Amino acid sequence: MGVIEVNNLTKYYGKARGIIDVSFQVGEGEIFGFIGPNGAGKSTTIRLLLSLIHPTSGSATIFGKDCFLHGPELRRDIGYLPSEVFYYERMKVIDLLKYSASFYERDCTQRMNELAELMELEMNRRIEDLSYGNRKKVGIVQGLLHQPKLLFLDEPTAGLDPLMQAKFFQLIREENQRGVTVFFSSHILGEVQRMCNRVGIIKEGRLIEIADIRTLQQNNYKKVRVTADGLDAAFLDLPGVTNLEQQNGAIRFFYKGDINAILHKIGAVTVSDVTIEEPTLEEIFMHYYE
Amino acid sequence: MTMRMNILHQEFGMRRQSVIIWSLAIAALILLYLSLFSSFAADAALLNEMMSQFPKELLTAFGMNDTDLSTVLGYFGLAFLFVQICLAIQAASYGFALVSIEEREWTADFLLAKPVGRAQILTSKLLAVLAGLAITDAVVWGASLLALAMFTGGQSFETKPLWLLLLSVVPFQLFFLSVGLVVSLLVKRIRSVTPYAMALGFGMYVLSAFGDLLGESALEKITPFQHFDPHYIVQHAAYDAPLAALSLAVIVVSLVASYVLYRRRDIPAVV
Numbered sequence: 001m002g003v004i005e006v007n008n009l010t011k012y013y014g015k016a017r018g019i020i021d022v023s024f025q026v027g028e029g030e031i032f033g034f035i036g037p038n039g040a041g042k043s044t045t046i047r048l049l050l051s052l053i054h055p056t057s058g059s060a061t062i063f064g065k066d067c068f069l070h071g072p073e074l075r076r077d078i079g080y081l082p083s084e085v086f087y088y089e090r091m092k093v094i095d096l097l098k099y100s101a102s103f104y105e106r107d108c109t110q111r112m113n114e115l116a117e118l119m120e121l122e123m124n125r126r127i128e129d130l131s132y133g134n135r136k137k138v139g140i141v142q143g144l145l146h147q148p149k150l151l152f153l154d155e156p157t158a159g160l161d162p163l164m165q166a167k168f169f170q171l172i173r174e175e176n177q178r179g180v181t182v183f184f185s186s187h188i189l190g191e192v193q194r195m196c197n198r199v200g201i202i203k204e205g206r207l208i209e210i211a212d213i214r215t216l217q218q219n220n221y222k223k224v225r226v227t228a229d230g231l232d233a234a235f236l237d238l239p240g241v242t243n244l245e246q247q248n249g250a251i252r253f254f255y256k257g258d259i260n261a262i263l264h265k266i267g268a269v270t271v272s273d274v275t276i277e278e279p280t281l282e283e284i285f286m287h288y289y290e
Numbered sequence: 291m292t293m294r295m296n297i298l299h300q301e302f303g304m305r306r307q308s309v310i311i312w313s314l315a316i317a318a319l320i321l322l323y324l325s326l327f328s329s330f331a332a333d334a335a336l337l338n339e340m341m342s343q344f345p346k347e348l349l350t351a352f353g354m355n356d357t358d359l360s361t362v363l364g365y366f367g368l369a370f371l372f373v374q375i376c377l378a379i380q381a382a383s384y385g386f387a388l389v390s391i392e393e394r395e396w397t398a399d400f401l402l403a404k405p406v407g408r409a410q411i412l413t414s415k416l417l418a419v420l421a422g423l424a425i426t427d428a429v430v431w432g433a434s435l436l437a438l439a440m441f442t443g444g445q446s447f448e449t450k451p452l453w454l455l456l457l458s459v460v461p462f463q464l465f466f467l468s469v470g471l472v473v474s475l476l477v478k479r480i481r482s483v484t485p486y487a488m489a490l491g492f493g494m495y496v497l498s499a500f501g502d503l504l505g506e507s508a509l510e511k512i513t514p515f516q517h518f519d520p521h522y523i524v525q526h527a528a529y530d531a532p533l534a535a536l537s538l539a540v541i542v543v544s545l546v547a548s549y550v551l552y553r554r555r556d557i558p559a560v561v
Contacts, residue, residue, distance in 0.1 A: 050403050074405075083560070103404040
């Protein structure tokens with residue numbers, strides 16, 4: 001059974017679209033990437049799963065229990081790092097973290113100190129004096145200190161310097177190796193590519209693709225570049241060819257389908273150069289969003 | 291409907307300074323006002339004569355027609371109107387801010403992602419505010435009794451109307467707290483609490499004053515300044531029972547509606 005199961009989840013804010021008919025599953029121990037541009041519905045999905053907002057229709061379960069009926073119970077084992085971190089401005093970091101820990105039955109002190117040390121967090125500063133990056137670190141510590149079994153990370157790396165990002169990814173990997181399931185929302189594809197097993201791609205509120213990262217890269221699309229004198233791009237316009245463009249005598253396109261078909265086609269003409277590559281996730285992504 | 295001690299503690303702590311300032315300010319108001327009583331009472335005949343020269347409408351607006359300022363309770367009742375206005379604004383601002391502040395400052399995500407239910411959060415927050423208001427009440431009562439002991443120059447007065455007056459602040463505060471809360475949950479977002487609290491507090495007072503002026507009975511039905519009119523309480527040594535009951539009904543309905551609305555509420559996200 002999936003840790004997260006979402007069935008036909010729909011959310012409208014009045015008439016404004018949130019997400020429409022979204023269904024997916026996340027298995028135990030998985031790092032599931034959730035990709036989409038700003039406003040596509042990533043945060044809406046996470047906020048629904050945390051019952052910060054209520055669905056218009058559809059259902060969702062976490063650990064096999066309905067999110068909207070068992071919210072408080074489920075949230076004992078959930079850690080959440082929101083995209084924008086806001087805490088009680090007047091509090092000191094240490095007091096905020098202790099307050100956060102006081103919601104959980106277990107003693108979180110040790111883990112809290114470990115995380116704070118790892119993130120190089122100054123515990124005696126007031127929240128109002130912290131930079132955005134430092135607030136984000138507070139967010140990371142408060143989201144992890146109770147050793148959750150499921151993590152929701154909403155654009156987690158924004159504001160972190162590269163060194164901290166690396167530490168953060170290492171931390172998430174370690175959590176994951178301990179069996180923690182991670183739901184990782186981002187519009188930065190490089191990090192999703194590095195971290196995730198599977199990705200869901202969301203566009204204008206609809207989930208348009210769920211795939212294994214490798215499948216997405218290897219089996220779906222090839223990035224093809226053909227250089228040949230006097231070759232017209234239209235010649236290569238087969239079924240499965242997209243983004244066909246001609247520049248400086250080179251023809252570039254994405255191809256999805258039987259690789260032999262395109263090889264035969266290219267083989268029929270005299271070419272000076274051919275490259276066939278796996279596209280980066282960025283390119284796949286752009287392809288989805290055209 | 292259980293509550294969480296950690297939330298209560300946190301909420302109480304955040305409001306502590308405000309409670310202290312309000313309490314001391316109202317206490318100072320009472321002491322200052324009552325300290326002037328002896329000089330008023332000394333010239334009572336003159337004063338009452340002067341008052342009779344004022345336009346009746348003006349006196350009505352301040353709830354002072356047929357008020358005898360030479361008696362302790364007559365004078366105290368007038369002072370109490372100002373205390374009521376302060377208490378109204380204080381309680382209303384706590385009500386408006388109770389959950390809206392978390393949404394305005396975006397801390398709601400932090401709190402609501404914790405393993406607590408919405409009803410638990412609301413109950414804990416309400417109890418924290420009630421503790422704060424109880425402290426204010428205790429200070430108001432203490433200051434009133436102290437001022438009456440110090441400044442009345444041995445003039446006697448009935449204690450029953452006094453106690454009814456002092457106790458009336460509890461439902462009075464609850465009215466503004468619960469109405470503020472339910473309004474904050476009915477609107478999408480409260481950008482600033484103070485204008486709302488001032489509008490509700492003063493608005494209800496003005497409604498009461500105008501109701502008196504116009505002799506309009508419909509208006510007085512909705513404002514607690516009429517439900518717990520100090521002048522009425524002093525004169526009758528009793529509450530206006532139907533109106534007081536109306537106040538309690540508004541409190542209950544507002545609180546129940548607040549729980550329903552808060553449980554259903556979509557917490558807005560930063561855009």
